[in-house]
Amino acid sequence: MNIETIAAQAAHKIDSATGAVAPPIYLSTTFERDADGQYGRGFVYSRSNNPNRQALEECMALLEGGHSAVAFSSGMAAISSVFQALSPGDHILLPSDCYHGTSQVVRDVFSDWGLKATTVDMTDPEQVSRALLPSTRIVWTETPSNPVLKITDLAGIAAIAHDAGALCVSDNTWASPILQQPLALGVDLVVHSTTKYLGGHEDVLGGVVVGRQDSDFLRRIRSIQSRYGAVPSPFDCWLVMRGIRTLAIRMPAHSERALRIARFLEEQPRVERVHYPGLPDHPGHATASAQMSAYGGMLSFQVRGGIEEAFGVAAKVKVFVRATSLGGTQSLIEHRASTEGPTSSTPDNLLRVSVGLENVDDLMEDLAQAL
Numbered sequence: 001m002n003i004e005t006i007a008a009q010a011a012h013k014i015d016s017a018t019g020a021v022a023p024p025i026y027l028s029t030t031f032e033r034d035a036d037g038q039y040g041r042g043f044v045y046s047r048s049n050n051p052n053r054q055a056l057e058e059c060m061a062l063l064e065g066g067h068s069a070v071a072f073s074s075g076m077a078a079i080s081s082v083f084q085a086l087s088p089g090d091h092i093l094l095p096s097d098c099y100h101g102t103s104q105v106v107r108d109v110f111s112d113w114g115l116k117a118t119t120v121d122m123t124d125p126e127q128v129s130r131a132l133l134p135s136t137r138i139v140w141t142e143t144p145s146n147p148v149l150k151i152t153d154l155a156g157i158a159a160i161a162h163d164a165g166a167l168c169v170s171d172n173t174w175a176s177p178i179l180q181q182p183l184a185l186g187v188d189l190v191v192h193s194t195t196k197y198l199g200g201h202e203d204v205l206g207g208v209v210v211g212r213q214d215s216d217f218l219r220r221i222r223s224i225q226s227r228y229g230a231v232p233s234p235f236d237c238w239l240v241m242r243g244i245r246t247l248a249i250r251m252p253a254h255s256e257r258a259l260r261i262a263r264f265l266e267e268q269p270r271v272e273r274v275h276y277p278g279l280p281d282h283p284g285h286a287t288a289s290a291q292m293s294a295y296g297g298m299l300s301f302q303v304r305g306g307i308e309e310a311f312g313v314a315a316k317v318k319v320f321v322r323a324t325s326l327g328g329t330q331s332l333i334e335h336r337a338s339t340e341g342p343t344s345s346t347p348d349n350l351l352r353v354s355v356g357l358e359n360v361d362d363l364m365e366d367l368a369q370a371l
């Protein structure tokens, strides 16, 4: 089945009890046990499993081409489950440009648990090889990366990780499975913040881990899901499934608009630099063209000057919304360094843009007047 069909039908989950085409939301926290003590219908208690969560997990496994998926209450819960599945003394390689929450949780929480981490430029395979240790268990990738849209060669980095006996994990939030399929490139685990493009409407928080194969590590993540209990509610799962139905047409639409805006920004005298992998002079353009079907709806740009000039531009937008997050129908603009806080290494003059689904001329006009 092609991915557009899987997405449009949300994995064809017709309710078996009633034939409902839009699935019901199963709010029940507990499920009846058979007279012989079995749970013949497969559900026991909603922390361990729930019909809506199961449907979302099956759908995500199909979309990413994986063996199975494990859903969480947020992207950070999904990401943390991967680190929680490691053991004290294990070593992680993290990319220098990466979602701030990921590097922060490793530094501030998991270092106390005895996990070791080294930060490298994931776009440089030699640096990655040199940083590997005998104890390296995970090579973490995020492409395009947050916030300067670096592009990592997923097949190349997965091969390096495997040679060293480590797993390669890829945060596929920004590309979504429509634009990029990391598992097919050899990556072992994909993580998502489903809060972003998968949910797609800025109204639900969630996360998911998808494994290429069944493994002890994936089973450990599943057991962390039900024991630690950072599980998504049935309604959250339902909302993400609803978002998925339009994902395959939303992603190319976000990407087309973002490319137009990136080209437009390049021409603006008050813009110093545009970061978008769809631009031919972006250092990751060739790799992105090889591993993505379009370049996505995220871009960032640096305003000539410093923090004040960048805030000045953000202050003047009327169509864009000044807010964090991404992946929804409304275009957002954000001064990223101040969101990330004092440990941020994001340039002070950088604005991050999530291009929504508005008319692109309205968006360009808005940026033109703000600049």
Ligand SMILES: *Cc1c(COP(=O)(O)O)cnc(C)c1O
Residues within 6 Å of the ligand: 074, 075, 076, 077, 099, 101, 142, 146, 171, 173, 174, 192, 193, 194, 195, 196, 205, 206, 207
């Ligand atoms: C937003 C985001 C996360 C965190 O997800 P939450 O749902 O906010 O917990 C992780 N990775 C990337 C790339 C993100 O954009």
